Structure formats: C-alpha cells, structure tokens
Amino acid sequence: MKKIITLLAFTFSILSCTNAQQTEFKKEGLENVMTTTDNTSITFQDILNKYKGKTIVIDVWASWCSDCIKGMPKVKTLQEQYPDATYLFISMDKNYDAWIKGITKYDVKGEHYLTSDGMKGVFGKSINLDWIPRYMVVDKEGKIALFKVIEADDNKLIETLNKLK
Helix, strand or coil, X not given: CHHHHHHHHHHHHHHHHHCCCCCCCCHHHXXXXXXXXCCCXXXXXXXXXXXXXXXXXXXXXCCCXXXXXXXXXXXXXXXXXXXXXXXXXXXXXXXXXXXXXXXXXXXXXCEEEECCXXXXXXXXXXXXXXXXXXXXXXXXXXXXXXXXXCCCCCHHHHHHHHHXX
C-alpha cells in the first residue's frame, strides 16, 4: 500500500510539473522573425518590447480557420470590455496576401503580425501550439500571465484580465 501511495504521489508531482503554466517565452519563439502588415520583418521579442508596459492579449489565429472566425465576435466583445489592453493578432496564415485579406474581410482590429512558418514552425512549437484560436495574456512586465485558453470568453481569460487592470 505504501508503494502505491508513493507511486501515486510521484505521478501526481510529475503531471503537475508538466501542466505548469509557462510564464516566459522560449528563446526560439522570441527570436522568431514575423512579418508586419507593411511587409517588413520583426522579431517576436521586438514586438513584445514595442508593447511593454501594457497588458497584451495575444490571439493566435488564421483567416482559413473556421473556429477562429466563429470566435471573432467574442474577441470584439473582449475588446469592448477591456479597451486598455493591446490586442496582438499573430496569424498562422500560409501567405501574406491571404492574411491581409483576412484582416480586412473579418474586420480584425488590433496589432497584426504573420508568422513565417505556420503552426508547426518555430513560434508554434515555442508556445506548444496545438489548436487555434489560442489566446494568451502577457502582463505589463512582459511575463505570461495566462498561457493557454481557446475561447475568448473563457473564465480564466476574464479573471486574468480583471487581475491585471
């Protein structure tokens, strides 16, 4: 019985560590080069530096993603409820033109960047991207306050933004 309890405790501690929320971006992700809407290059680190001192809501999306498009009304509601946050949209679109058309077509308001290598690329791997849309929150000091939710009206997202007001 003692061995079973010890094994369960060990298993629980391992699982707790693997599910711990990431509070900093990985070096590879920070160094990842993205594209701006005016078709220039910028690293993710430079993007974060640009908005340092502000609460940042990151929406990882793509114009081809039906769940992302269905979620846009929730994002717009979030923007109305938390207008002081910066809304950073990182697109997983396959090319620049499709991305730009998607921003216009779906009237996506915020700051926009395009990853260079899609969901399974460097940035996607650095944030353990397994689904889009994906929402993250970065606090005013640049730390990840919320690592992962997939709905813009998720209670964890709302609670995190309320704490950072």
